[in-house]
Amino acid sequence: MRIGTGLLLGLLSGLLWGAIAVAITGISLTLITGLAATPIMSAGALGGAVNAAIILMRAPKDRTPGLYMVAFAAVIVAMMLVSFGAPFSLAFSQNSLTQAFGVGVIALSVTFANRAVLNDIHSGMLKRYSIDLVIVRVLKGFGFVFFSVIVILPFYVMVMTSLKNQQELFLNPLDLSINLTQGAASLFDSYVELFTEFNFGRFLLISTIVSVSTVIITLAFSIPGAYAVARLNFPGQTVLSSSVLLIYLVPMIVLVIPLYAVFSQLGLRNTVVGLLIVYPATTVPVALYMLQGYFRGLPAELEEAGLMDGLSRFGVIVKITLPLALPALASVSLYVFMIAWNEFLFAFMFLDDPDIFTLSRGVVSLNSSEVPRQHLMAGAVIATVPILVIFLWFERFLVQGLTAGSVKG
Amino acid sequence: MTTSQSTKTPSATAPPPKRKSKLGPMARREARLALWMLAPTFLIVMSVVLFPLLANFWISVKPVKLSDLRPPTPVVSERVRGDMDVAGQEFRIQYRMRNSSRKGDITDVVLIDTLPPGITIITDDPACTVNGSDVRCTLDQLEAGERTRLELTAIADESFAANPVSPRDSEPTVTGNAENILTNSEFTLDNFARIFDSREFWSVLWVTLAYTVFGTLGALVLGLFAAQMLNKPFAGRSILRGLFLFPYVAPVIAVAFTWVILLDPFNGTFNAILQRMNLADEGVNFFGQRALPIDIFGMTIEFPLALATVIAFEAWRYFPLSFLFILARMQSISSDMYEAAEVDGATPLQQFWHISLPQLLGILSTLFLLRFIWTFNKFDDIFLLTGGAAGTRTLTVDVYEQGFALSNLGAGAAVAVAIFVLLLIFAVFYFKFVHREDS
Numbered sequence: 044m045r046i047g048t049g050l051l052l053g054l055l056s057g058l059l060w061g062a063i064a065v066a067i068t069g070i071s072l073t074l075i076t077g078l079a080a081t082p083i084m085s086a087g088a089l090g091g092a093v094n095a096a097i098i099l100m101r102a103p104k105d106r107t108p109g110l111y112m113v114a115f116a117a118v119i120v121a122m123m124l125v126s127f128g129a130p131f132s133l134a135f136s137q138n139s140l141t142q143a144f145g146v147g148v149i150a151l152s153v154t155f156a157n158r159a160v161l162n163d164i165h166s167g168m169l170k171r172y173s174i175d176l177v178i179v180r181v182l183k184g185f186g187f188v189f190f191s192v193i194v195i196l197p198f199y200v201m202v203m204t205s206l207k208n209q210q211e212l213f214l215n216p217l218d219l220s221i222n223l224t225q226g227a228a229s230l231f232d233s234y235v236e237l238f239t240e241f242n243f244g245r246f247l248l249i250s251t252i253v254s255v256s257t258v259i260i261t262l263a264f265s266i267p268g269a270y271a272v273a274r275l276n277f278p279g280q281t282v283l284s285s286s287v288l289l290i291y292l293v294p295m296i297v298l299v300i301p302l303y304a305v306f307s308q309l310g311l312r313n314t315v316v317g318l319l320i321v322y323p324a325t326t327v328p329v330a331l332y333m334l335q336g337y338f339r340g341l342p343a344e345l346e347e348a349g350l351m352d353g354l355s356r357f358g359v360i361v362k363i364t365l366p367l368a369l370p371a372l373a374s375v376s377l378y379v380f381m382i383a384w385n386e387f388l389f390a391f392m393f394l395d396d397p398d399i400f401t402l403s404r405g406v407v408s409l410n411s412s413e414v415p416r417q418h419l420m421a422g423a424v425i426a427t428v429p430i431l432v433i434f435l436w437f438e439r440f441l442v443q444g445l446t447a448g449s450v451k452g
Numbered sequence: 453m454t455t456s457q458s459t460k461t462p463s464a465t466a467p468p469p470k471r472k473s474k475l476g477p478m479a480r481r482e483a484r485l486a487l488w489m490l491a492p493t494f495l496i497v498m499s500v501v502l503f504p505l506l507a508n509f510w511i512s513v514k515p516v517k518l519s520d521l522r523p524p525t526p527v528v529s530e531r532v533r534g535d536m537d538v539a540g541q542e543f544r545i546q547y548r549m550r551n552s553s554r555k556g557d558i559t560d561v562v563l564i565d566t567l568p569p570g571i572t573i574i575t576d577d578p579a580c581t582v583n584g585s586d587v588r589c590t591l592d593q594l595e596a597g598e599r600t601r602l603e604l605t606a607i608a609d610e611s612f613a614a615n616p617v618s619p620r621d622s623e624p625t626v627t628g629n630a631e632n633i634l635t636n637s638e639f640t641l642d643n644f645a646r647i648f649d650s651r652e653f654w655s656v657l658w659v660t661l662a663y664t665v666f667g668t669l670g671a672l673v674l675g676l677f678a679a680q681m682l683n684k685p686f687a688g689r690s691i692l693r694g695l696f697l698f699p700y701v702a703p704v705i706a707v708a709f710t711w712v713i714l715l716d717p718f719n720g721t722f723n724a725i726l727q728r729m730n731l732a733d734e735g736v737n738f739f740g741q742r743a744l745p746i747d748i749f750g751m752t753i754e755f756p757l758a759l760a761t762v763i764a765f766e767a768w769r770y771f772p773l774s775f776l777f778i779l780a781r782m783q784s785i786s787s788d789m790y791e792a793a794e795v796d797g798a799t800p801l802q803q804f805w806h807i808s809l810p811q812l813l814g815i816l817s818t819l820f821l822l823r824f825i826w827t828f829n830k831f832d833d834i835f836l837l838t839g840g841a842a843g844t845r846t847l848t849v850d851v852y853e854q855g856f857a858l859s860n861l862g863a864g865a866a867v868a869v870a871i872f873v874l875l876l877i878f879a880v881f882y883f884k885f886v887h888r889e890d891s
Contacts, residue, residue, distance in 0.1 A: 070725055081728050175799035186681045187692075190674075193768060194698055200721050201710040216719040217728060264496060267489035277483035278475075283490075290501055291822075292879055294829030296848040297868040300511060300855050301504035304634060307521045324500030327493050356485065385703040387832045392856075406705045407836075416713055423706035434701045438694055441701075442776065 045167035052169070052177045053095040053161050059181065060156040061091020061118070063188055064149045069131055072145050074199070077218035078138055080131035080145075087149060089125050090118035094150075095157045099166040111154055118150035156184055198427075205233050205421035212417065233421035241418070242397060243425055246405035250384060250426075253318055253401055257383035258376045260323040261330045265375070268327070269334035270360055274343065284335060290328040295388050303392055313395050321389050326379045333378075333444065337371035338364065374444035377437050384430050402426040505872065511865035515640045516633055518859035524553030524630040526561050526594055530620050539613035542574070547589065547602040547624060554597040558628035561591040563602070565624035570612030575605040587624075594628065643866035647854065660846040662756075663763055664828045668820060670767025671827075675774025676816070680804070682775075683782045693779075700772035708836035711765055715739060742843040758842035762834055766827060774819050781815040782808065825878050829871075847871050 062084045069082025097114040098106065122130045123146075129135060130146055160180045164173055203219035204212065208229075211218065221230070228235070237243040271277070272284045302321065303312065311317035341364065349359045365372065390404040400408065406422040434441055475483065527550050534543030547565070551558055563580075565587045567573070573582045579602055580589035589602050608616065647653050678696055682689055699707060714722050717735035726732040736744075738761040743754040785808065793803050831848040834840060840849035847867060855864020 066729070070728075073728070074721070079728075081730075084729075172797065172799045175801045179800040179804075183681050186677055190678055190681070190696060191692075194695055197707065197710045197714055198698060198702075200714050201706065204713060213719055215724075216716075216721050217724040219721070264492045268493040271486035271489035275482050275486035275489075276479060277486040280486075289879070290497060292825050292829075292875060293501055293505065294831070294848060294871060294875070296829070296831040296851050297508060297871055298501065298504040300851065300861055300865045300868060301507035302500065303855075304511065304516070304521055304861065305504075305507070308523070308632075308634070320496070321500055324496045327496055331493060381701065387704055387836070403703060403705050406703075406709070410709060419709055420713065423703075423709055427702045427706040430701060430703060431698065434697070435694060438697075442697070 045165070047166060047168035048174060049164050049169045050096070050099055050166040052174065053099045053157070053164065053166065054092045056160045056177065056181050057091035057093070057095030057153070057157055058088040059091070059185070060153050060160075061087040061089065061094070061149075063087075063185070064091065064152045064156070065122075065130070067188065067192070068145050068149050068152075072131070072141065073217050074203075074219045076138075076141055077215070077220035078131070078133070078141060079215075079217075080133060080142075082131060083122075083126045083129075086122045086125040086130055087153075090121040090150070091153045091157070093117045093121045094153050095161060098154075098157055098161055099164070102165055103163050111158060114157070115150050115154045118153050119146055122146060122149070160184065201420050201423055201427070205417050205424050206230055207417055208232065209415045209417065233415075233417045234425070237418060237421055237425065241405070241409070241422075242400075243402075243405060243422065245398070246400050246402045247425065247429075249315065249399055250402040253315060253322070254380050254383040256319050257322040257326060258379045260319065261326045261379045262372065262376065264323060264327045265330035265334055266360070266365070268331045269338055270364065272331065273335040273338035274346070284332075287328045287332050290325075295325065299388065299392055302389075306393065312393050313399070314393075315399050317393055318389060318401070321393075322383050322386060326382055329382075330375045330379060333375050334368070334371055337368055341367050370440065370443070373437070373440045377433065377441045378444035380433070381430060381441070508865045508868045508872065511634070511862060512643050512869045513639045513641065514633065514862050515638065515642060516861040516865075518856065518861055520555075520633040521861075522552070523632055524551055524556035524558050524596070524628075526550070526558050526563075526626045526628045527552050528563060528624050528626045530565070530624055532619060536571075536608050536616040536618070537613050539608055539610045541613075542605055542607055545604045545606055545619050548599070549591070549594065549602065549626065550599040551594045551597055553630070556630050556633070557596055558594040558630045559592065561594050561626065561628035563587075563589040563591075563624055563626045565619075566622045567606075567619055568612070568617040568621070570617075571606045571608050571619070573604050573606050577602045577604060580604065591628075640862070643860070643862040646860075646863050647850075647866050647870070653850075655843075656845050656847060656850050659759060659843060660828065660848075662759060663766070663834070663844075663846050664824055666763045667766035667770075667827045667830075668823045670763060671770040671823060672774050672816065672820060674767055674771035675776075675778050675819075676812070678771060678775040679778040679782055680808075682779060696775055697772045699769045704769075704832045705836060707769060708765070708833060712739060712837060715761065739838045739844075740842050756843055758838055758844050762837055762844050765837060766830070766833060769833065770823065770827075774823065777815055777819055778812060781812055785811045821878075821881075825875065828875070828878070847874075 065082045065084055065087025069080045072078050073080045094114045094117055097117050098110065101107075101110055126132075130149075131142055133142065135142055160177055164177060169177075200219065203221065206221055207219070223230075272280060272287075298321075306312040306317050311320065345367070346359050346363050349363045350356075354362060385403065386401075387403045387407070390401045391407055394400055394404045397405075397408070402422075403426065406419070406426055409419045409422045529548050531546040531548065532543060533546060535541050536543055545567075547563060549561070549563070567582075567585045567587060569585060573587075576582050576587075577589065579591055580587055582588075582604070587604065591600070594600065682693055682696075714720055715736075715738040717723055717737040717740065720735070722738075723732065723735040726736065727734070736757075739758055741757045744757040746753045746755050789807050790803055793807060798806070829848065830846075831852070834844055834846055834849050835852065838844045840846070840853055845853065847870065851864045851867045851871070853864075854867055855861050
């Protein structure tokens with residue numbers, strides 16, 4: 044084995060992967076099984092470094108599966124030695140199967156990570172290209188772990204908290220394991236309570252009505268407008284198509300006070316109708332901008348042929364343009380639905396009457412010291428699940444909508 | 453359809469027919485059709501966006517409190533004193549009126565009521581006239597907080613006494629004119645004086661700028677990082693792409709409360725992890741601690757913890773958006789360039805620095821400007837996370853604070869005006885910049 048930058052980088056990469064693998068596995072074990080594990084980072088880091096060193100002992104083309112097996116075993120041995128047989132600060136006799144599984148996962152993931160990073164790297168002095176390659180691979184790998192953790196952890200905590208009860212949560216906030224023996228009724232206790240006592244069924248209904256109506260109104264307003272901007276000539280056309288985006292830049296909070304004052308005096312404030320006036324006003328410009336872009340891309344010859352054959356403008360739009368623009372309509376609808384479903388500010392400012400709360404408003408009303416936190420999280424799950432299901436189902440359209448509209452948020 | 457109508461009824465949007473125009477009749481008809489098709493959009497944007505924008509300026513120079521939104525109204529309750537079920541016996545019908553407001557007078561108060569048949573009014577109040585069963589009372593003025601009583605004396609006849617109907621069964625209606633504080637001509641500059649005088653305003657401005665700049669940069673950097681990771685195809689890429697969009701797609705209330713509970717100082721999961729890993733001795737109050745003293749080489753730096761946490765949340769929630777745009781742009785960079793660079797021996801980092809970044813500069817700067825303005829406009833996130841406490845109050849949260857928490861709508865509108873003016877400056881900058889990009 045030559046000694047050079049390759050070995051140095053390999054050891055550093057091994058240290059990093061070992062520490063990360065131990066930390067993630069330890070915390071995951073704790074969160075999933077409720078085991079009171081304290082991962083010993085140094086043990087993992089050392090194991091990772093030993094692992095990298097063993098892989099680097101051979102030149103890249105001579106590395107056999109056997110070598111990786113040895114490297115894998117070395118992680119386990121190193122971890123057990125450094126932590127005096129307690130890699131999670133727990134006596135190994137306690138939950139030995141789970142602990143053994145954890146150690147195995149750590150050794151396996153460290154071996155894979157080191158193998159991926161050091162695949163074509165030898166231990167001697169490396170060229171600049173190879174050094175960069177190792178750095179980029181480590182960064183990428185770190186990125187996968189980092190982003191997965193920051194995205195998954197909050198949603199995991201949200202769902203698991205909603206399935207616990209008050210006592211369990213205070214006893215050990217790290218224990219997010221689920222006791223399946225308690226039965227479904229007690230598991231979904233918070234949800235049952237929200238739907239029976241907190242009227243969440245009604246909130247769900249109101250949110251659906253408001254969101255769907257917003258989509259319909261937005262389309263009804265923006266389709267003719269977008270068509271006019273895309274296809275008809277009129278003075279001020281270019282100014283209009285570019286200035287529509289200015290509405291994007293207006294903060295909703297600036298509109299709140301005047302709208303609150305006027306809607307109060309008109310008796311529109313505490314009503315669903317009031318929301319159905321405000322929501323489309325914020326979505327119509329976005330929808331118009333997205334649709335006119337798509338309409339422009341459609342071949343104008345088809346519409347002209349339709350006009351020649353005696354269709355009215357209205358007929359052309361309904362029979363020719365809209366069927367061609369279905370993908371864009373789907374994107375716009377989903378995007379507007381998402382905005383209306385997630386809207387919080389106006390729902391919060393306008394609605395006082397629990398009979399017409401939207402889900403957003405309903406969840407906010409759970410945020411008090413009298414309502415236990417698992418109820419709040421159950422409310423958050425109820426608000427999140429429909430929109431995430433729709434998103435996953437129609438991801439392609441929604442992603443198009445997000446990018447095409449260069450959306451606001 | 454609409455064209456034939458609009459020729460008959462000249463509309464406000466259609467150009468006057470006599471005006472000399474360069475447009476031919478066909479073109480004019482097309483323009484008119486276009487305006488008709490745009491009319492609904494104009495209408496809703498005018499009334500819900502542009503009108504409130506201007507109304508802010510109006511409200512910001514008026515002494516309006518939240519309670520002023522309920523205009524002074526006359527309230528009446530009707531009472532009957534005496535026995536109605538004895539024929540010939542006198543009894544009294546009282547109307548007790550009061551002004552609901554303690555500040556505004558009501559003028560020209562008119563009360564109208566219908567009496568049940570079978571009772572005769574023998575003496576009426578000077579303010580009232582009785583015509584058969586109809587009672588009409590007028591008062592010139594009902595002062596702020598004033599209570600007054602109108603009284604009629606009545607006698608029941610035999611048939612009524614045998615089967616008395618309470619006069620209260622017919623609700624009296626009462627109307628009056630009150631000055632509306634929103635539309636009267638009382639102006640003041642107190643609102644602006646109040647917000648600009650307080651030293652708080654300038655700290656709010658600084659917090660806003662820090663939040664906006666670092667929140668935007670954080671979201672961009674995370675988005676760039678994530679896009680770089682998912683640029684090359686691999687198994688499970690589409691799953692990860694979907695997963696990375698979760699923070700943006702989920703409702704803000706759900707994710708904000710989740711973070712609040714996750715970072716709870718007493719029994720939040722994150723603090724429990726920190727303590728378990730021996731990284732913290734006791735729970736850290738991420739959303740509640742204004743400053744965290746940090747010792748660096750003997751110097752103590754006050755780290756604005758709550759603000760930093762809020763900024764981290766902002767970067768977390770909006771990185772998916774920049775990620776999506778940057779990824780789309782990356783995918784469109786031709787692979788020839790990378791292949792050529794590879795042949796020339798450019799290292800991966802050099803390729804990123806000298807090929808990817810310059811190609812992404814356009815989208816990055818556009819994203820920065822747009823996200824800068826949207827982050828500046830953001831209200832929900834901070835409001836739900838901290839409510840503006842612990843040194844996290846931005847201008848948008850200040851609008852709510854002044855207007856609704858302190859019930860001073862005028863001051864809230866004044867902050868909104870300040871936001872609007874700052875935005876105008878940004879917008880001018882933005883359009884100049886975009887203009888330069890295009891040309």
